[in-house]
Amino acid sequence: MNNKQFAEISKFLSYVLRHEPQAIGLTLDREGWADIDALISAAAQHGRRLNRELLDLVVCTSEKMRFAVSEDGASIRAVQGHSTDSVSISFEDNPPPPLLYHGTATRFLESIRAQGLLPGARQHVHLTENVQTAMSVGQRYGKPVVLTIAAGTMHNKGIKFYQAQNGVWLIPTVPVQFLSESSG
Numbered sequence: 001m002n003n004k005q006f007a008e009i010s011k012f013l014s015y016v017l018r019h020e021p022q023a024i025g026l027t028l029d030r031e032g033w034a035d036i037d038a039l040i041s042a043a044a045q046h047g048r049r050l051n052r053e054l055l056d057l058v059v060c061t062s063e064k065m066r067f068a069v070s071e072d073g074a075s076i077r078a079v080q081g082h083s084t085d086s087v088s089i090s091f092e093d094n095p096p097p098p099l100l101y102h103g104t105a106t107r108f109l110e111s112i113r114a115q116g117l118l119p120g121a122r123q124h125v126h127l128t129e130n131v132q133t134a135m136s137v138g139q140r141y142g143k144p145v146v147l148t149i150a151a152g153t154m155h156n157k158g159i160k161f162y163q164a165q166n167g168v169w170l171i172p173t174v175p176v177q178f179l180s181e182s183s184g
């Protein structure tokens with residue numbers, strides 16, 4: 001598989017496992033799991049040839065570790081990033097480090113200053129422990145800026161934080177008083 005094929009499969013999996021499973025007639029359970037055989041046959045019916053080896057390769061080599069295979073090897077899911085209402089992963093509250101980071105584009109700042117961080121189409125706002133990662137996430141939408149989140153302070157006030165299997169931190173919203181615009 002070359003890089004282009006890898007990216008295409010990864011995008012397709014993000015689409016059906018995070019956003020639109022119904023587009024190929026796939027069912028996800030509440031924890032986001034899809035039966036792998038069902039996924040392969042639903043994909044085939046929609047002109048997308050997949051097989052178990054390709055799926056395992058994408059799961060294992062995805063730099064962002066977006067997907068996971070269940071312990072029994074029968075199911076696959078996206079570990080975060082969902083927008084579909086059919087999935088509600090039961091994350092556990094996890095104490096965050098004192099500071100977390102969110103990368104965004106400068107053109108969103110005015111709205112963020114007014115509303116805080118909102119999840120947009122997804123179920124959660126995504127935060128990272130790594131400034132560099134935040135910078136590259138922000139770059140996807142324009143001139144990047146990294147916001148610092150006083151995560152420890154928020155957690156001490158009883159606000160819950162969740163961490164996906166791939167280390168991404170998730171939270172429903174970040175009120176503006178916990179945000180600052182320098183990355184230190």
Ligand code: HQG
Pocket residue numbers: 064066081103104105108111112115116117118119120121122125126137138141168
């Ligand atoms: C912005 C990728 C205006 C927010 C990445 C972001 C990440 C606001 C955009 C993951 C706002 C939503 C998620 C407000 C937030 N007003 N704009 N009040 N509050 N925003 O793509 O965090 O490759 O849904 O700053 O690596 O950019 O998909 O979220 O710019 O981990 O695996 O609204 O997606 O991972 O955009 O990215 P997104 P995100 P994957």
